[in-house]
Amino acid sequence: MDLISKHAKELLEFFKSTSFSKAVLVSFAVTTPIILGIATNHLEIGLALCFGAIWCSPSDVSGRLKHKQIGILYSSLLVVIVSFIGGYLKDLNYFLFPILGLLTFSIAFISIYGFRASLISFSGLLALVLSFANTTNTLENYTYALLIGLGGIWYLLLSTLWFYINPKAQTEEAIIKTILLTADFIDIRKQIIGEQANRQNLQTSLINLQSELAEQHVSLREILLLSRRSSGKSNYKNRRLMVFSQLVEILETANANPVNYDKMDVFFEMHPETKKKFQNLIAELSYQLRTIAKNLNQTNEFSSNKILSDAFNSLEKDILEFKNENNFEEYERYLMLQNFLDYQKKQFEKLKKIKWLLGNPELSTEDYHDNNKLKRFIEIRDYNPKIILRNFSFRSTIFKHSLRLSVAVMLGYAIGLLFDFQNPYWIILTIIIIMRPSYGLTKTRSKDRMIGTLIGAVLATCSVFIINDPYIFGALGVLSLVIAFSMVQKNYKASATFITLSVILIYAILEPNIFQVIQFRVIDTLIGAAISYSTMRLIWPAWSIAEISDNIKDSLQANITFFKSISNFYQKKGEVPTSLKINRKEAFLQMSNLSSAFQRMAQEPESKQKHIDEIYELVVLNHSCLTSLASLSTYTQNNKTSKASKDFILIAEHIIKNLEKACAMIKDVNFNDSEINKSIFIPEPYDFPKNLITSDSILKSDNELTHKEAHLVWEQLYWLHSLSEKMLKLTFKFSR
Template identity: 75%
Template sequence: MVLSFAHTSENLEVYQYALFIGVGGLWYLLLSTLWFQLNPKAQTEQTLNETFLLTADFLDTRRQLIGDQPDRESLQTQLMTLQSALTEHHETLREILILSRKSSGKSNYQSRRLLVFIQLVELLETAIANPVNYDKMDVLFSKYPELKTDFQKLILELSYQLRSITKNINKSKLFPSNRMLSDALKTLENDILKLKNENQTEDYERYLMLQNLLDYQKKQFEKLKKIKWLLGNPELSSDDIIKNEKLKRFIGSQDYDPKLILRNLSFRSTIFKHSLRLAVAVMLGYGIGLFFDFQNPYWIILTVIVIMRPSYGLTKTRSKDRMIGTLIGAALASGLVFLINDPYVYGALGVLSLVIAFSMVQKNYKASATFITLSVIFIYAIIQPDILKVIQFRVIDTLIGATLSYMVMRWLWPAWSFMEIGDNIRDSLKANTAFFKSINTFYQKKGLVPTSLKVNRKEAFLQTSNLSSAFQRMAQEPESKQNHIDDIYELVVINHSFLSSLASLSSYIQNHTTTEASEDFIAVSEKINNNLDKVCTLLKDINFEDSRINGSIYKPEPFDFPFDRIANDTISQTDSERTHKEAHLVWEQLYWLFSLSEKMLKLTSKFKVD
């Protein structure tokens, strides 16, 4: 579309011109298909490598959270950002690996990579399932600092090994040895065992807590060993290969219902408002270019289309990066054209700059804009003798396009995040509630782990990630548009904590033989479900656009949580350490879930409702 503004054809009819543009699109499709046939593993390998690195970063951040920290809040924010990025990569890998199996059938390569991906998902869940009660852990580690060192050393080694695998993903012989992890686990196990020998009840409870944490780390080690085994290209048996009927439940089908278009033709739709803003900005930009008789007014349009996004924060960042990158590129090009006067060198530099620009567009937009500017200037230098004039107009057009994008995004039909954040909180809470109900049902009925539990787990992680992304967008917006940001941040953190506790409970009951669910367990679970349902009902009516709150004080219904009684009764009634560990973990997590549901109810009760 932009090139149509740049070049008015005098010798071709409109349909002929459109046909040539269509042929260009088909040529690119053919080239992409050919490249995929030549290197079909490239996308899978790149996304898998990035997922390994993000998982390693996530584990390392968890390591830093262990023990008393002066800036724990910023680490937790960093953790939420990493979790969002990981969930996005998991979605991409899920689509690549599952859809490729559906279209081209099973292959050993795809099956092995799919099993590696499953281990990475479970690594994330197990990492999130670390103890969430940092106050307790701080007290414990201040008394036993060697335990803190042991855990940090172990998690650091896990993180290091994941990064090492990324560097040598197709060279299993170069993978680091398991010896370091085995030694770290042994040291940790011996130090924890010392607590068991203490006579005080409090020390025994700490011992149980640390044993459960140690069990999680052992599971991480087992998953890492399985990843190494799978990347060693073993022959898989029929039991290892996952059936397509189960896999298709993990990917959503695209809805192509024409009613979607009608539903989005409304000012309630973020995309509709973005489309209007984009259309207005493009026409204004082209009008400015014609009015002032700029050399290439279509550059303004191109800048607007490339920069503008539905999100205010992203548009603002891209506008700034585009302007800075263009100025740097123009300065570099100005210096080079004085030193070089060879069209062949210009051509080579133009192609090289374009390749670098596209390779960096997702990682560093500022640097990408610099090389795009260099590429455009060098290519124009071949056909335009007055190169300095080209540089001048390139800078002016980019500055106008970037400024116009920002102004239109800021003042024309703005779509501030607080208008939709309530929906994101509700979706995350609904997904967490469904996950909790699946865990509750499985704990009561036992048997094989149902696929529905895993699907609900995936949805809970995805919706919590979406909520984090929505809050990050809100935090980038003007302060005047950040309605109730402190309360919303608290709801976001509570949802993350809730998911962490669910992950802890889910991981334990899937990997251990558990006792029969008691009546107390069922009663507490029902209470938590009731709280969550009440919060969902309140969230439907809360209008975050209203800056007022009703100021009423929430009065919780009386409920006697039997945590201490049940934990102590279990320990006194049986000598089985396995049962003690189960009682301690399950009831500690239930107590934590109950507390979080009460916090959410208290927080949402104070808002004005429509």
């Protein structure tokens, strides 16, 4: 029963998701013109409007309403131009293939302007491919193109109307997803406590999840900040913005660790009961976050704070037993545990703040964030035409992808004509849908597309044997279309299954020989997938190894900048500067980019994974560095700290110097060509100061807060120094 209940809840959540509502919206936008066209004996007009709506729908993604509207408008304009040109392509004879290739390249190259531009590009490519479909015999070419543009406007109106009907939907869903991912992150951090046989796997999962969270933060930041700027000081938006701010702080604190893992491992091995209590405490924090996500607007369903309060009280009593100022080793362990517990208390405070904010309190003017500060967190997309010239090179991944795609499209269409396939444009449609700039994603989508098409063909064949009613075919076709659109992002294989089923069922209404349609649909898809994979593998391949050194350098440079901000703040004190938070955001974002680049590399052929162990170590070192910086950042921002000592300033400068040296060396590394340097790296001699807690000035103080600060800061500096030397040794291996 529990399993049934779980799946029923998941199904209900799916029906409530924006993916499903958008799928219903797209299906309504597509089917309404067709039904009206049939009813008024103007089916060709209905089909043109239908195509315009479906081609422009990819630009309807989460974000500010104005950006969505502009994206759909640009898609409409592009599909009008492409459809008009495409209407004359079949009459060009020998010039068909070079012009087809040029158009494909030009449209695909629009993607250099970012994610939303890539969706507009995709709309244009769909319009180009389906201009071969011969959907009209009576409409003039320009009339057909304009009607397609009108279909895009029709979808824009529906999308805008739906946004105003349910304006909070995308915000709520993005908040819930961020909360759940944060809870997952905390769960993995809980598992890493104490020595683990699978720590490396957990560390990899942690890095990957942090990458996903960073991307989610970018999306949610755009939704909240840009819409807030346009709608003014909305109480709802400000409350959600403050919730998001707390979630960012929770992620940073979850990354924080008061000492390196080795010391924690030794202690928890000797005291497994304390380890278990900490794990239970962190598990409860994660559970309460999930409860908040599940009942976002039902605060009466939130978990009681008393459970966590009792857990903290129990741990505090246990930790006090280790307080022995006459035994330095015992006292140091006490400080380590107390600092670790303080981090969890900070999480509890942020959790309580989220619960309070979701209770819809009235915010005062002081609670509102400064717009001038907030806009610094948003990346402004540069649409300078010079970007085209900068990317017109084989160093550009998009340039190579556009060339590769144009070759694949010409080859696919040539094969379709050569063997006289029923619908040769299905081959190039498959290519357009499958091919992506990265090898791993193209390979995965090729496999999923083929499997999904085969499953869809089998289901369609069974349906045709059982059902003969065209109205049932139409209803099932529309239902399959809704499911297909709603599953595109979640499960591409399932989406391919239902899109195949939908296409075949709709064709079954119009085409008497439906089994021939099924046969060609399968063959065309298999050929398109094979061409996509082959061209990705053989023609101007863009292997991640060629760019991963840049990703490592960018992540390392972001960590250096973040460290400098923390050091400056620790020395100067005062109000936390916005620049520190911006540099923190950039460090997490660059770490996300590095993690994504490494994941792409790990999916590529083994022959293209040279030095993968060393590269993975550099990824982990960067992440460990960021974790340590998060520890320092969290502590310095949330605690009153003493005057920065000369030792702190000197050590920080030395660590930054080491990291900058490593950054300079990695800048010139090409892992594809580099050989391991056999020379032994000898680090610059450095007399690292003794543990700050043992210095006379600290020991003479009776202030425990000073002791905790000295212990945490020294541990992080010592750990960062160790990481910087490891990074230097590793990068030296590839220096020339």
